Amino acid sequence: MQRTLLAEMAIKFCCFSQEPINDMDTWGESIENLLCSKSGQMAFQEFLKSEYSEENILFWLACEEYKKITSVPEMISMANQIYTEFVQTESPRQVNIDSGTRTKITNNISEPNLNSFDTAQKMIFSLMARDCYPRFLKSDIYQAIRQGKR
Structure with missing residues (x-):
């Protein structure tokens, strides 16, 4: 990746983030710290996109939102969206889960609950x-963002 693109990404995360990037120092401590930060999620998503595996974080984030649902109709709708986009064989952003987990989700998708995607997540x-x-921690993207913060 070109240095100018990395510099642009660093500026994007530092200057245009919805939240301060002050918590960036904790990103290197754990993936949990990284994912608790909106800016961290954005940076990690950009990195995963560069590795053609963006579906992982998108699926994980969708599951996090799914667990917050309070109404059954909304749960059914979102469960089907997650299934169609990430779980179903040949789906556009199919995540890499074992066939047993995929089959279990497929068999239960008609009656989803808040734990439907827990194993896959x-x-x-x-x-x-x-x-x-x-x-990610060794990537040019992360290093460029760290440099931009200084």
Whole structure:
């Protein structure tokens, strides 16, 4: 990736973020700290996009929103959206989960509950924590954002 693009991304996160980027120093401590920050989510999403694995964070974020739902009709609607976009075989942003988990979700999608995606979300979180997050911390994107903060 070109340095100028990285500099532009750093400026975008530092200057145009919806929240202060003061918490950036905690991003390197844990993936939980990174994902608790809107700016951290944006930076991690940009990194995952550059690795063609943006579906991981998008799925994880969708599951977080799904767990906040309070009405059954909204739950059914959002469960179907998540299933169609991320879980269903050949879906546009299919996440990498095992076939047993995919089958269980498929079999229960007609009667979803707030825990319908928990196992899949934990798998994706584990994948991001184990695989993507360490690479993010070494990435040019993260380093450029850190440099921009100084």
